[in-house]
Amino acid sequence: xxxxxxxxxxxxxxxxxxxxxxxxxxxxxxxxxxxxxxxxxxxxxxxxxxxxxxxxxxxxxxxxxxxxxxxxxxxxxxxxxxxxxxxxxxxxxxxxxxxxxxxxxxxxxxxxxxxxxxxxxxxxxxxxxxxxxxxxxxxxxxxxxxxxxxxxxxxxxxxxxxxxxxxxxxxxxxxxxxxxxxxxxxxxxxxxxxxxxxxxxxxxxxxxxxxxxxxxxxxxxxxxxxxxxxxxxxxxxxxxxxxxxxxxxxxxxxxxxxxxxxxxxxxxxxxxxxxxxxxxxxxxxxxxxxxxxxxxxxxxxxxxxxxxxxxxxxxxxxxxxxxxxxxxxxxxxxxxxxxxxxxxxxxxxxxxxxxxxxxxx
Ligand code: 5AD
Numbered sequence: 001x002x003x004x005x006x007x008x009x010x011x012x013x014x015x016x017x018x019x020x021x022x023x024x025x026x027x028x029x030x031x032x033x034x035x036x037x038x039x040x041x042x043x044x045x046x047x048x049x050x051x052x053x054x055x056x057x058x059x060x061x062x063x064x065x066x067x068x069x070x071x072x073x074x075x076x077x078x079x080x081x082x083x084x085x086x087x088x089x090x091x092x093x094x095x096x097x098x099x100x101x102x103x104x105x106x107x108x109x110x111x112x113x114x115x116x117x118x119x120x121x122x123x124x125x126x127x128x129x130x131x132x133x134x135x136x137x138x139x140x141x142x143x144x145x146x147x148x149x150x151x152x153x154x155x156x157x158x159x160x161x162x163x164x165x166x167x168x169x170x171x172x173x174x175x176x177x178x179x180x181x182x183x184x185x186x187x188x189x190x191x192x193x194x195x196x197x198x199x200x201x202x203x204x205x206x207x208x209x210x211x212x213x214x215x216x217x218x219x220x221x222x223x224x225x226x227x228x229x230x231x232x233x234x235x236x237x238x239x240x241x242x243x244x245x246x247x248x249x250x251x252x253x254x255x256x257x258x259x260x261x262x263x264x265x266x267x268x269x270x271x272x273x274x275x276x277x278x279x280x281x282x283x284x285x286x287x288x289x290x291x292x293x294x295x296x297x298x299x300x301x302x303x304x305x306x307x308x309x310x311x312x313x314x315x316x317x318x319x320x321x322x323x324x325x326x327x328x329x330x331x332x333x334x335x336x337x338x339x340x341x342x343x344x345x346x347x348x349x350x351x352x353x354x355x356x357x358x359x360x361x
Contacts, residue, residue, distance in 0.1 A: 036268060041267050046298075049337050054103045064174075070314065080312055090306070110141070165212070196351060272354045
């Protein structure tokens with residue numbers, strides 16, 4: 001059986017199969033791969049795109065990840081924390097635009113004040129938007145008690161990328177005091193508390209091999225992950241990892257291709273999960289997110305943060321949409337989603353099917 005026959009059969013893909021998928025290079029093989037992934041997507045989650053309005057609530061971060069533009073050590077960043085009213089206004093806008101759900105994302109802060117602030121914001125959003133919005137948090141590693149308080153206040157999904165499933169690689173991307181084990185424990189905590197749990201990794205990182213990427217996919221499966229957010233690594237000049245990728249500008253096409261192959265492989269391997277087509281793809285090519293949808297993703301997170309905040313939330317260089325007002329970019333986005341034969345599931349939460357399957361186990 002060749003790899004495409006294997007993909008179409010009902011046999012579970014092995015490590016070697018996944019590696020072969022990632023090694024596909026020529027255009028006709030890639031087209032076959034993306035088509036196969038698109039078929040799996042159509043069968044398991046349909047051709048609807050679910051939107052999550054992304055609100056970047058703060059770029060203050062206690063972490064010092066070597067790749068990230070808002071790392072603690074980057075003194076060039078102007079730090080901000082959105083006022084509660086601005087976050088609520090963002091949620092109301094998402095409701096008005098009928099996005100169905102929102103993501104509150106921010107740098108990692110662990111303090112009683114911050115826990116309380118988020119708790120209050122969640123309660124207010126639910127009241128002030130008539131409980132219509134699905135609410136996802138992406139606020140880093142926290143204690144079980146904090147996760148529980150936020151869950152009880154109304155959040156029901158949480159994104160925490162493991163960044164690299166290989167501990168040794170993780171160790172090369174983070175300072176010594178960043179613990180892979182603790183991050184992993186957080187994912188388990190989130191599942192225990194009852195969140196629909198999302199994780200993900202970056203692809204095309206310096207020091208990363210295809211074996212590492214295959215391990216990422218197996219990690220998602222073994223840990224029963226409901227939602228995947230993966231994206232290609234993009235260099236940020238003011239970070240230590242930039243020096244390990246001096247020829248990044250020549251490799252943008254390769255980074256994009258690899259990111260798309262990871263989405264396709266994840267869809268084929270994991271089937272009923274939600275997979276985001278991330279902004280990092282769009283940073284590499286204008287229509288990168290549409291390509292992600294065609295390779296198997298079913299979620300897009302349009303950024304609805306106010307421009308005055310958005311410009312300071314630069315995880316990497318070339319972040320797209322900085323000049324767009326939220327309504328304007330949404331109109332463009334919907335048009336381009338429809339132009340590839342998909343439709344936007346306005347007003348729906350778009351819960352991952354995998355979550356309910358996991359609960360029934
Ligand atoms: N390139 C791509 N993705 C990045 N992230 C942070 N820095 C970069 C970068 N330079 C991703 C991380 C993080 C998410 C919010 O953004 O995976 O979890």
